[in-house]
Amino acid sequence: MRPMLATLTETVPAGPEWVHEVKWDGMRILAEAKGGGLTLTSRSGRDVTVAFPELVPLADLYDDMLLDGEVVSFADGRPSFAALADRMHVADARKAARAAVARPVTFVVFDVVRLLGQDLTAQPWSARRALLEQLDLEGPRWQVPATHDDGEGLLAATAEQGLEGIVSKRRSSPYSPGRRSPDWLKRPHRDTLSVVVGGWRPETGGNRLGAVLVGRPGDGGWEFVGRVGAGLAGRAGASLLTRLRPLERADSPFVSPVPREDAVGTIWVEPEVVLDVASLGRGGGGRLRQPSHQRVRTDLTAADLMETSDG
Known part of the structure; x- marks a missing residue:
């Protein structure tokens, strides 16, 4: 059995039919x-x-x-x-x-x-x-x-305490194994997405990881959504590079074009490693704005990400 999943929301539902955690x-x-x-x-x-x-x-x-x-x-x-x-x-x-x-x-x-x-x-x-x-x-x-009846109050309290956010659940909802349900809504304090790594770029003049090229599920495959460099210094970058090196391939795994300024010098990899990245949302062309690496999602596979279309 797979667990029931929550749907991302920007607003906290209100009313007696909802409860919040x-x-x-x-x-x-x-x-x-x-x-x-x-x-x-x-x-x-x-x-x-x-x-x-x-x-x-x-x-x-x-x-x-x-x-x-x-x-x-x-x-x-x-x-x-x-x-x-x-x-x-x-x-x-x-x-x-x-x-x-x-x-x-x-x-x-x-x-x-x-x-x-x-x-x-x-x-x-x-x-x-x-x-x-x-x-x-x-x-x-x-x-x-x-559990809490006041969703907005809980959202404010979790922000003050530095917690991740809240999940709102419809009181009448059944448990739907493996399904991302609108009866469970998650509202994180940061705009975080799960993305798949399709390539990496070394630091200028070195062999250490400087940035990764990432994608999201799209029509027919992985859509390129940007380059992530923030948050990859030190051990985080070294650990990620260890995961990526065995996955190298000759060409881009993205179905959408990768701009030349991103593609030049990139070492392409099989789209298997999933990351969480925080950003300021999407900008022109659907690219992530000021993305930063948060963590490797070892509990989430690329196939899971493609199936749910939301990490």
């Missing part, structure tokens, strides 16, 4: 407890159970339960995706156990999809939420966050 800057996870065991699955369908051993005791709470939520790493009381990034790809159980002690994560649970053999996806959000609150899931490494 904090948007956590973490890793989306489906947690399945069954027969005394626990399986953690990422948004892309990858089994990441070994990476988060501190969540294994969830399996002892109920014989059969499927939860939806975010694995979050808190630093100084705030979610830190940079801190979480060190945990996401740990495949060695001993290394994961050490990391769980040094930098434990918290599973922020916001939905229950199945309980004791009963499929709850057809139930309205309000019924699922009432059941979730009855499960007594407050624990050392997991929690059920509060």
Whole structure:
């Protein structure tokens, strides 16, 4: 099963039919407890159970339960995706156990999809939420966050606290696995898009990564939307370059023309690596305005991005 996805919105819906939650800057996870065991699955369908051993005791709470939520790493009381990034790809159980002690994560649970053999996806959000609150899931490494009736107030509060944004949910909405639904609306504080990397340019006079050429889903393939250089200094650029080098190809993967000033000196790559970039929206020709690299989306594949057309 894939998790239900939220649709990007510029306005916060109001009225009694909507409820609002904090948007956590973490890793989306489906947690399945069954027969005394626990399986953690990422948004892309990858089994990441070994990476988060501190969540294994969830399996002892109920014989059969499927939860939806975010694995979050808190630093100084705030979610830190940079801190979480060190945990996401740990495949060695001993290394994961050490990391769980040094930098434990918290599973922020916001939905229950199945309980004791009963499929709850057809139930309205309000019924699922009432059941979730009855499960007594407050624990050392997991929690059920509060919900709020005042969306605009929550948006302002999360901005003051430096949080990512909010998600608004229609109280009557069923759970639609793998679907991007207008019944869930996300309103981040920054205009962030997921993009695919189609090429990279070295720094002037050097071999280090200076910028990447990125694209978004379009008619017939990937549409070029700009060049991203900000946010790629130091370790971020070096780590990204390690991912890109094995993907080199002879020609551009974009279906739309790439301006000569961007194409010259570019090393083209297979469009497989997905990034989140922040920008000031789109400018002429659909290009991102002042884009900056935020993070590599290891939980999101290029195929996922093409299917949803919104990261």
